[in-house]
Amino acid sequence: MKKNKQHKNKAKQASFRFILPVIGFLLLVAALGLFFLFRPRPAWIVEDRYIEAWEKVLAASPSPLRGAKLIPLSGVDSALPRSRYGYMIGSAPEPLGGDESPVRVYRGPAGSAEYAEALLLALDPWLIFRKFTSPPLSREQAENGPGNSGRIFMAGSDQAAVWAWTAQLLQETPGGFPGDRELWERTGDQIFLGGLFQTGARTYSWEELWQHLLGDDETIWVYAPLSRIRKLPVHETNILEADVFPGRPGWNQFGFQTEFLRATPYGSRKNREKLEPAETWLRSAQLQSLFADTLGWLAVHPEASPFNPVSGSARITWLTASYTWEMAFDPKPDQ
Numbered sequence: 001m002k003k004n005k006q007h008k009n010k011a012k013q014a015s016f017r018f019i020l021p022v023i024g025f026l027l028l029v030a031a032l033g034l035f036f037l038f039r040p041r042p043a044w045i046v047e048d049r050y051i052e053a054w055e056k057v058l059a060a061s062p063s064p065l066r067g068a069k070l071i072p073l074s075g076v077d078s079a080l081p082r083s084r085y086g087y088m089i090g091s092a093p094e095p096l097g098g099d100e101s102p103v104r105v106y107r108g109p110a111g112s113a114e115y116a117e118a119l120l121l122a123l124d125p126w127l128i129f130r131k132f133t134s135p136p137l138s139r140e141q142a143e144n145g146p147g148n149s150g151r152i153f154m155a156g157s158d159q160a161a162v163w164a165w166t167a168q169l170l171q172e173t174p175g176g177f178p179g180d181r182e183l184w185e186r187t188g189d190q191i192f193l194g195g196l197f198q199t200g201a202r203t204y205s206w207e208e209l210w211q212h213l214l215g216d217d218e219t220i221w222v223y224a225p226l227s228r229i230r231k232l233p234v235h236e237t238n239i240l241e242a243d244v245f246p247g248r249p250g251w252n253q254f255g256f257q258t259e260f261l262r263a264t265p266y267g268s269r270k271n272r273e274k275l276e277p278a279e280t281w282l283r284s285a286q287l288q289s290l291f292a293d294t295l296g297w298l299a300v301h302p303e304a305s306p307f308n309p310v311s312g313s314a315r316i317t318w319l320t321a322s323y324t325w326e327m328a329f330d331p332k333p334d335q
Contacts, residue, residue, distance in 0.1 A: 047090030064277035085267025150219030230296030255323035
């Protein structure tokens, strides 16, 4: 009996010696599985309206973020996913609040202004477009109308165009805009009074303007974003010039309204260290030109080649401006 017990004990010990390594191996496999399952992975979080363009960019120029998932911004909660790191691609600035001006102003020369931690990829500047045979628009004409010298066309059906012109009239000093929302709304309504724009300007669409701007029979000025012009045939827009909105007499600085396309990093500090190759890629002239041309915008990089002559004029404006500004949100008070 004693020998049988000893034999059984030895068998149990041998069994434990065999089972313990197996359990340890299984625990290790499980731990590794959990690590790979829940470890942070790269992702592009893209503002919905730029998803198609970003997909084209990634197809034409694969990024260093291998296997990064593309996630629509609309599908992300207010808190960024902890299981991801990478860049957010979009143009919407952080909203302002209170009685602040609905305009966000950036000072300094191109590329050195304060844009927080975001990388600027492209911009869509608002400029006064005219035929090269037409004279530039004067401040007097912009405020009181051109009279018999020509016509200013407004795409009044697009509220962005209305606020753009309103902002220029309310800019009392270079880069200085009021925060009174009622003043913005009142001024936006008044610009359609007094014959400043073409008849029916309040309901005009962008598409209705171009035949007049590109026609041969009269002098026309249109205040529009570059992307609107880029949608037109190149052989037609080669006759155009682009100017900044005329400033007030005595101003020694000039700026312009634009919309910026940004790449903003997110994730833990440790994971952001993995973004250095992607940052280099995002800063390159090749990538920015590709993205800008896909959207019809202007690349931020100073060595990026302009798409056409009017884009070349826009580039000079971008590189020489004292400041830039963009609308942070709709200044119209809540109804």
